Amino acid sequence: MNRFRPFILVAAVVLTAFVSYGLWTLPKAKPAAHDGFSAERVVKDIEVISREHHSVAHPEERAQVREYLMQRLQEMGADTVKVFRYDSLTGPQNKHVVYTFDAYDVLAEFAPLKDSEDATYLMMVAHYDSRYSQPMPKDTVWSYGAADDGYGVGVILETVSQLLKQRQDWCQGVKVLFTDAEEVGMMGMKAIWENDRAVFDNVGFMINIEARGPFGPALLFEACPGNEKVMQLYEDAAAYPYTYSLTTVVYGFMPNFTDFTIVKDEIPGLNFSTIADVNHYHTDLDNFSNVNPASIQHYGAQVLPIAEKYLTSDEFSATDALKAEDDTVNFTIPALGLFNFSKMGYTIFNVVIFLVFLIGFALEGLRGRIKAAKVFRQSCMVLISSVAVLAVGELVAYVCAYVSGAVFKPFGIVQGIPFDNAAMIASVAVMAVVSIFVYIAFRNRAVRAVSGSMRASAAINAAKHYAGNSLYGTMALMFVLSLALLLAIGENLMFFIPLVCASVAMILYRLLPVRVWLLAAMVLILLHAFSFLYALSMALTIGALGAVMMIAFIDIMLLIPLADLYTMPERRK
Numbered sequence: 001m002n003r004f005r006p007f008i009l010v011a012a013v014v015l016t017a018f019v020s021y022g023l024w025t026l027p028k029a030k031p032a033a034h035d036g037f038s039a040e041r042v043v044k045d046i047e048v049i050s051r052e053h054h055s056v057a058h059p060e061e062r063a064q065v066r067e068y069l070m071q072r073l074q075e076m077g078a079d080t081v082k083v084f085r086y087d088s089l090t091g092p093q094n095k096h097v098v099y100t101f102d103a104y105d106v107l108a109e110f111a112p113l114k115d116s117e118d119a120t121y122l123m124m125v126a127h128y129d130s131r132y133s134q135p136m137p138k139d140t141v142w143s144y145g146a147a148d149d150g151y152g153v154g155v156i157l158e159t160v161s162q163l164l165k166q167r168q169d170w171c172q173g174v175k176v177l178f179t180d181a182e183e184v185g186m187m188g189m190k191a192i193w194e195n196d197r198a199v200f201d202n203v204g205f206m207i208n209i210e211a212r213g214p215f216g217p218a219l220l221f222e223a224c225p226g227n228e229k230v231m232q233l234y235e236d237a238a239a240y241p242y243t244y245s246l247t248t249v250v251y252g253f254m255p256n257f258t259d260f261t262i263v264k265d266e267i268p269g270l271n272f273s274t275i276a277d278v279n280h281y282h283t284d285l286d287n288f289s290n291v292n293p294a295s296i297q298h299y300g301a302q303v304l305p306i307a308e309k310y311l312t313s314d315e316f317s318a319t320d321a322l323k324a325e326d327d328t329v330n331f332t333i334p335a336l337g338l339f340n341f342s343k344m345g346y347t348i349f350n351v352v353i354f355l356v357f358l359i360g361f362a363l364e365g366l367r368g369r370i371k372a373a374k375v376f377r378q379s380c381m382v383l384i385s386s387v388a389v390l391a392v393g394e395l396v397a398y399v400c401a402y403v404s405g406a407v408f409k410p411f412g413i414v415q416g417i418p419f420d421n422a423a424m425i426a427s428v429a430v431m432a433v434v435s436i437f438v439y440i441a442f443r444n445r446a447v448r449a450v451s452g453s454m455r456a457s458a459a460i461n462a463a464k465h466y467a468g469n470s471l472y473g474t475m476a477l478m479f480v481l482s483l484a485l486l487l488a489i490g491e492n493l494m495f496f497i498p499l500v501c502a503s504v505a506m507i508l509y510r511l512l513p514v515r516v517w518l519l520a521a522m523v524l525i526l527l528h529a530f531s532f533l534y535a536l537s538m539a540l541t542i543g544a545l546g547a548v549m550m551i552a553f554i555d556i557m558l559l560i561p562l563a564d565l566y567t568m569p570e571r572r573k
Contacts, residue, residue, distance in 0.1 A: 045154040055131060086187075101184075105192050127182030155296060233309060237306045333528050389549050467565050478498060
């Protein structure tokens, strides 16, 4: 069995990578003949929407898109379709040039067939204007808006079309709001919110659909404050869920906004977006040729069942039915699904795992398998090395930006590097390989120092001691980081989840000495790490390569000794 373990380990890593990046865990795009949500039908709408630039600086083209949307809504059987016009709005100043423009928000209402007079409504929101740029030499960038926000508009049209098939079962109604001038500071949403607030009086739930890049899964990147009930609805209904509550925390520190930003403190809701590839975002590459049906289908897999459940359940008949005081902590692990905790539940879970780690640490020490001093030294080495890795990552990002002529922003959004994804993957891969070789070199040196000319069993025992000290050294660091982040921001999943897997696996391994526990722990850590680091790197871009590499490095320093213990030969007698 010993000789097969390395091959089993490699196969598990490869399979885990495929699963993490969408194989079997994301929906396939459905053709137009499909009875349910079809990405192909959405693509047809996007083709029309993205034919021309249609920013606030293109009033005629924007009007054509608006007329098309109104026609589509009327054909779908909307009870009313209204246009709210707001004159002479002023967008943000750019290079000392200020533009004024008119904004035209489109609102359609679909009332339930029963009890419609005092009905509560689901509002689905997307903006139909494309990226606006000041018409100045060398700075003019016009987007066709195929993804941003053709994806949002198209997904809403298809979702409502599917919802109308069950209209006789609706307890709530649907409002569709296509906002204008979002790209110049959410001016369309601000205008209707400030001047026609009555539009929102009977809205109990909002789904906003955005897109940054045209590729990748559709990420639920933001939920409203007090999202406990909203996230319960998402957990109960969404197929192929993909979310991390940490993204809401991170997004709050970023200079990015959406239409949902304007209303999220008043109306419960969810905010979805694709996030890869940033080099298409707000450029002429955001065009129809780069539309990705698989990403569109993933929107539908989440949004449609959520809307169905909300509309057909009388528990949501009051406008405040989804309002709550508390937030949740949630994350997705590919193939396993969504894990959604209340703040209190998550805190209790942390305490339990912290105790499991401490008990395991104490037992390993009492049985002589690890030494506290060596564990502490390993923790310090991993911490110092992780800071060095962070610095190296930011240096690599800077060099990539310099070579590409892009503007480098440390830990900020960096566009204009054509090979950014390849550079990030290569950097993490090289760092992983170097870490493995360094670990092996230090382990072999420790084995030689202890075993000397003694029998082979002593060498195996020394190797196990080194692996154990290395493992618990990294686990101890993760324990400290998890505790610190939990106390600081209430979110610590990047370090806590690997700690959970390793701590539980080691306890089970000692109670029932079967190495499958170690393999299972590695698979779970990789499932989470691949998915989370992908979302983090796509959201923050290569500008945050250092942070991505640092987190990946700490995970790797946990995985290497686990793999070492798993593949290590049995002690010889």
